[in-house]
Amino acid sequence: MPLASTLRMAALALFWGSGFLWIKLALTHGLTPAQITIIRCALGTAVLLLLAGRSGQRLPRERTTWLHLTVAALFCNALPFALFALGEQRVDSGLAGVLNATTPLWSLLIGLALGTERGAHPIRLAGLVLGFAGTVLIFAPWQHTGLFSRPALALLAAAASYAVAFAYMARHLAVREAPLAMSAAQLLTATAWTTLALPVAGPFRPDPVGLLAVTALGILGTGLTFYLNFRLIADEGATTAATVGYLLPVVSVALGALVLDERIGTRTLAGMTVVLVGVALTRRRGTAPAPAAPSAVTPRRTAVPPLPGPAGRCGDSRPAAPPRAPGRTPGSAPQR
Numbered sequence: 483m484p485l486a487s488t489l490r491m492a493a494l495a496l497f498w499g500s501g502f503l504w505i506k507l508a509l510t511h512g513l514t515p516a517q518i519t520i521i522r523c524a525l526g527t528a529v530l531l532l533l534a535g536r537s538g539q540r541l542p543r544e545r546t547t548w549l550h551l552t553v554a555a556l557f558c559n560a561l562p563f564a565l566f567a568l569g570e571q572r573v574d575s576g577l578a579g580v581l582n583a584t585t586p587l588w589s590l591l592i593g594l595a596l597g598t599e600r601g602a603h604p605i606r607l608a609g610l611v612l613g614f615a616g617t618v619l620i621f622a623p624w625q626h627t628g629l630f631s632r633p634a635l636a637l638l639a640a641a642a643s644y645a646v647a648f649a650y651m652a653r654h655l656a657v658r659e660a661p662l663a664m665s666a667a668q669l670l671t672a673t674a675w676t677t678l679a680l681p682v683a684g685p686f687r688p689d690p691v692g693l694l695a696v697t698a699l700g701i702l703g704t705g706l707t708f709y710l711n712f713r714l715i716a717d718e719g720a721t722t723a724a725t726v727g728y729l730l731p732v733v734s735v736a737l738g739a740l741v742l743d744e745r746i747g748t749r750t751l752a753g754m755t756v757v758l759v760g761v762a763l764t765r766r767r768g769t770a771p772a773p774a775a776p777s778a779v780t781p782r783r784t785a786v787p788p789l790p791g792p793a794g795r796c797g798d799s800r801p802a803a804p805p806r807a808p809g810r811t812p813g814s815a816p817q818r
Contacts, residue, residue: 484717486717487714487717487718490710490713490714490717491714491725491726493710494707494710494711494714494726495729495730495733496733497702497703497706497707497710498703498707498726498730499579499729499731499732499733499734500703500733500734500737501699501703501704501734502566502570502575502576502579502582502734502737502738503575503738503742504695504698504699504703505518505566505567505570505575505578505699506574506575506578506738506742507691508567508688508692508696508699509567510692511689511691511695512687512689512692513686513688513692513695514683515564515567515571516564516567516676516680516682516683516684517683517686517688517696518563518567518696519560519564519567519676519679520673520677520679520680520683521697521699521700522563522696522699522700522703523559523560523669523672523673523675523700523704524673524700525696525699525700525701525704526669526700526701526705526708527666527669527670527672527673527705528705529700529701529704529705529706529709530662530665530708531666533662533666533705533709534660534662534663534665534666539659539661539662539663540660540663541666541667541670542663542664547655547667548667548671550650550651550654550655551655551667551668551671552671553650553654554650554651554654554655554671555668555669555671555672555674555675556672556675557643557644557646557647558643558644558648558651558668558672559668559669559675560672560675560676561643562640562641562643562644563640563672563676564676564679565636565637565639565640565643566582566636566637566640568632568633568636569581569633569634569637569640570633570637571633572632572633573633573634573637574738575734575737575742576731576734576735576736576737576739576746577620577637577735577738577750578637578734579730579731579733579734579735579738580620580731580734580735580750580753580754580757581617581634581637581640582637582641582730582731582734583641583727583728583730583731583758584613584614584617584641584757584761585641585642585644585645585648586613586645586727586761586764586765587609587610587613587614587760587761587764588641588642588644588645588646589645589648589649590609590610590764591610592642592646592649593649596649598649606763606765608763609759609762609763609764609765610760610764611760612756612759612760612763613756613757613760613761613763614760615756615760616752616753616755616756616757616758616759616760617638617757618753619749619752619753619756620749620750620757621634622749662708662709662712665708669704669705714726727761728758728761731754731757731758732754735750735751735754
């Protein structure tokens, strides 16, 4: 792999994986979950609109496209962004990153439930079971009620929301051109969704650290990650770019330990390993892993198929799945 692509992959993993750290810092320095979600979407939209304009891409004009984007923005951006911010009020940022990696497991489960995944290979089914077993190992419900707490369930629901969004976009948003503009349009719609929470967002009293954290989350972890992901796919292909998804929980756990002094126990590391092995098995037989942190639009038929992710997650806007036939549920991205 050329040095430029290697550096892009490293930057993409760092920006996406650090999204959970930025959320935790913003929460502990004066911002509420609603405020983080609104600012994140708005800043990510601004970045993508700028990049789309520089590339000569225009926002879609068809009413039907905007209706589909409204649904996609809810499940791929507004809802999971809010759920991750809510969940991280009580759950460590490292664990949030690990749970984000369960998105491909939810994608396969939804595909089986809808009948779009017919005759799933036993290895993939074993990966599904193994991945969720790793999630249980992380929270150890036999020791406490963490697995069934609202914050933990919010994080799992965020990962499942990404999977629902991918399934919907695979059917209704076949992007053939202007992927940056389409992603900007989706995040713009997500921003509109999040403004509905303004009445309950609370007083705006962040300190400088909180402002820097949410700015980094919006610009780096949501807007810029989609562009890096798009360039990486253009240079190296979707399959290579999708491997970034395996690095996100590693980055989130490492940053949580180094910056926030979050403890990483043996059980947590074992659970994370089991989750990643399970995800890898579910991606067998020609199915490539997609980033956890999904981007805004997952194109089905692009010449260069470009997401949270979070956290461009859908991403934060962050899609990086290879083209699929209509009706297939894509693997799950930030993306934060």
